[in-house]
Amino acid sequence: MTTEALINDTRKAELLSTEVEHIDIKNFDARPIVEAMKKMSFTSRDLGRATDIYNQMLADPDCSIVLVVAGSTSAGGCMDLYADLVKHNMVDAIVATGATIVDMDFFEALGHKHYQALEIPDDDTLRSLYIDRIYDTYIDEVALQNVDHTVALIANELEPRPYSSRAFIREMGKWLTKNGKKENSLVKLAYENDVPIFCPAFTDSSAGFGLVKHQVDAMKAGRSYLTMDSIADFRELTDIKIKAGTTGLLMIGGGVPKNFVQDTVVCAEILGHEDVEVHKYAVQITVADVRDGACSSSTLQEAASWGKVSTALEQMVYAEATSVLPLLASDAYHRGHWKTRAKRAFGKMFD
Incomplete structure (x- = not known):
């Protein structure tokens, strides 16, 4: 029997009945509430200062902005927010987890x-229905397997050679221009x-399953296959840092993406660019606690000791990102500094 035949379709349809609606930062003006929060204390004032720093990044004609995303905020309702940051020239490069x-x-x-x-029934029940859970969000596992196979399809159509994650994701974007539904x-x-x-950890995602299938199928058929080149990732992002000069980081969560983008300063120095600037601006929104010593929760002040980030214009915001990021992004959108920003188009560096 097929997977679909084993599933209780009525129960599955009941659980997958209410879609997550992604927030639209253009439909509300957060400036008044952010201004009010600046006059408060605790996380409210932290968010106010973080928003000011992000607006300074946008207003600085020399500043290139890197969006850094870890965690499940896209699934939780911020997907269109990130798309709007790209659409309206509010970020110039992105470093993210493969899941995002x-x-x-x-x-x-x-x-x-x-x-x-x-409702959240027993997770074994969800497994029997092929429903994956992210906290209080559901994904249809059968649909997710469509991603695996689509990635394999894209890989099969490409020249079998090493690719950085940037190069492969660009091919995914190109494929969507003809085949996408959103x-x-x-x-x-x-x-x-x-x-x-x-x-930087691209195969730690649904893409990993698709790429493994691509390689195994190619091996069985005696064909060459593509590979992912993580060193090229580091080199290419460092090349962007060297070209950009002044940079600002808008970081949601931590982990590998956060450390990866910060390390470009050190890598540039190792390559002989002794005049490379540390990241001038930095905002991080996270719930990670510094007391356990985890890399994900190392503060921006700590990063300064490594020669990665300036302490003059940085702000940690300890909050669950879906509750504060829409305020920051809406405030910045409506202040409109993006309207006069020069477009970097860093993707053309690798054509």
Whole structure:
């Protein structure tokens, strides 16, 4: 019997009945509430200062902005927010987890949806229905497997050689321009606007399954196959840092993407660019606690000791990102500094 035949379709349809609606930062003006929060204390004032710093990045004609995303905020309702940052020239490069780019954005670009969990039954029950859970959000596993196979399909059509994650994700964006089912896809918009996307742990995602299938099928058929080149990722992002000069980081979560983008300063120095600037501006929104010594939660002040980030214009915001990021992004959108920003189009560096 097929997977679908084993599933209780009535129960599955009941659980996957309420779609996550992604917030639209253009439809509300957060400036008044952010201004009010600046006059408060605790996280409110931190968010106010972080928003000021992000607006300074946008207003600085010399500053190139890197969006850094870890965690599941895209699945949780911020997917269109990130797309708008690209569409309106509010970020110039992206470093993210594979899940953010593939399992969430590319997933929806293929026409699939994320769903609110109105109830959370036993997770074994969810498994029997082929429903994957991210906290209080559901994904149809059968639909997610469509992502695996689509990635394999794209890989099969490419020249068998090493690719950086940026180069492969660009091919995914190109594929979506002809085959995608969602206009507001981050992967598609990044391709169209020459905004490079890097996933330093790219195969730690649905793409990994597709690429393994691509390689195994090629091996069985005696064909050559493509590989992912993580060193090229580091080199290419460092090349962007060297060319950009002044940079600002808008970081959601931490982990590998955060450390990866910060390390470009050190890498540039190792390559002989002793005059490379540390990241001038930095904002991080996270719930990670510094007390356990985890890399994900190392503060921006700590990064300064490594020669990665300036302490003059940095702000940690300890909050769950879906609750504060829409305020920051809406405030910046409505202040409009993006309207006069020069477009970097860093993606063209690698053509």
